Amino acid sequence: MGALAAVSPTTMMTTVGAGKQLAAGKRIGNALGEVSLRQQTSPWMSGLFFLGCTGFAYCFAEVLHELGHMLAVWIQGGTALRFYFHPVFPGYNVSSYVPDWQFLYLAGGWIGAPLGLLLALGLLKKPTAWRLPLYLTAAVGLLVTGMHQLSDPLRKVDSDWTFAIKYGFPPWIILVAGVLFVLAGALLRTYLLPLVGVGPKDGVKRRILVYLIGLLPWQVMVVTVLAATGRGPLIGFLAGLIPGLVWLVLEASLSRMLAVRGWGSRVPLIRISGGHLAWAWGLTATIVVLQLAFFW
Numbered sequence: 014m015g016a017l018a019a020v021s022p023t024t025m026m027t028t029v030g031a032g033k034q035l036a037a038g039k040r041i042g043n044a045l046g047e048v049s050l051r052q053q054t055s056p057w058m059s060g061l062f063f064l065g066c067t068g069f070a071y072c073f074a075e076v077l078h079e080l081g082h083m084l085a086v087w088i089q090g091g092t093a094l095r096f097y098f099h100p101v102f103p104g105y106n107v108s109s110y111v112p113d114w115q116f117l118y119l120a121g122g123w124i125g126a127p128l129g130l131l132l133a134l135g136l137l138k139k140p141t142a143w144r145l146p147l148y149l150t151a152a153v154g155l156l157v158t159g160m161h162q163l164s165d166p167l168r169k170v171d172s173d174w175t176f177a178i179k180y181g182f183p184p185w186i187i188l189v190a191g192v193l194f195v196l197a198g199a200l201l202r203t204y205l206l207p208l209v210g211v212g213p214k215d216g217v218k219r220r221i222l223v224y225l226i227g228l229l230p231w232q233v234m235v236v237t238v239l240a241a242t243g244r245g246p247l248i249g250f251l252a253g254l255i256p257g258l259v260w261l262v263l264e265a266s267l268s269r270m271l272a273v274r275g276w277g278s279r280v281p282l283i284r285i286s287g288g289h290l291a292w293a294w295g296l297t298a299t300i301v302v303l304q305l306a307f308f309w
């Protein structure tokens with residue numbers, strides 16, 4: 014490493030001296046540009062922007078999920094009477110007439126999450142950091158839906174998926190869909206990382222740090238609120254965080270392997286500013302307040 018550092022400037026000077034100023038200058042300019050860009054977005058700025066966008070994404074993905082259920086009611090000629098949203102508790106809706114319960118339960122995840130994906134794909138042509146809350150809504154919707162499809166039937170908890178199975182839907186299709194949803198969500202989220210200031214040259218350690226700052230606090234907040242409102246023991250919820258933590262480390266490491274192979278290279282590497290943070294956190298605060306207003 015030391016030898017390489019000593020040799021490089023000499024090589025560069027020789028090139029310039031040989032009359033290839035333009036080529037050498039270009040190379041130096043690019044190198045300096047990348048270095049300064051990387052120095053300007055600290056893992057904390059990246060992580061806090063990621064966290065602001067993720068908070069919004071969890072809340073808005075829930076809205077789309079409920080909209081999926083609603084569409085199932087409307088398609089069948091029923092009337093949706095009321096939505097209930099909450100940033101932490103599960104949302105639900107009340108509807109007047111539901112001939113096909115199996116379809117109603119499946120529609121939350123299978124219509125709602127793809128709605129988010131359609132929205133994101135429509136906006137992905139010219140990706141900007143300002144749209145990241147919407148893009149992440151798609152990624153989080155797919156990931157959360159997938160994780161529930163994989164874990165709810167095994168844990169035998171009451172959920173859309175276990176109810177759909179109870180109404181006769183084949184469990185193996187839900188498990189296969191779960192794998193596909195999780196893969197699609199992880200691929201989309203890792204593709205978007207340059208929008209939080211994580212570039213292809215950033216190593217695994219920095220990625221894990223950004224993931225922990227950007228994703229863990231929301232999860233911890235959710236389990237703390239659930240425990241504080243008597244929905245179960247905190248220790249049980251905290252134990253439930255362990256698989257989530259393992260997943261974060263896995264996905265952050267996977268993102269590095271993918272980035273090296275060019276995944277996300279068409280997404281511009283953004284220098285995150287205070288304005289980005291204000292935008293993301295402002296959106297999250299707004300949707301949290303709106304959801305609480307709907308819930309009560």
Ligand SMILES: [Zn+2]
Binds near residue numbers: 078082121122173
């Ligand atoms: Zn649902």
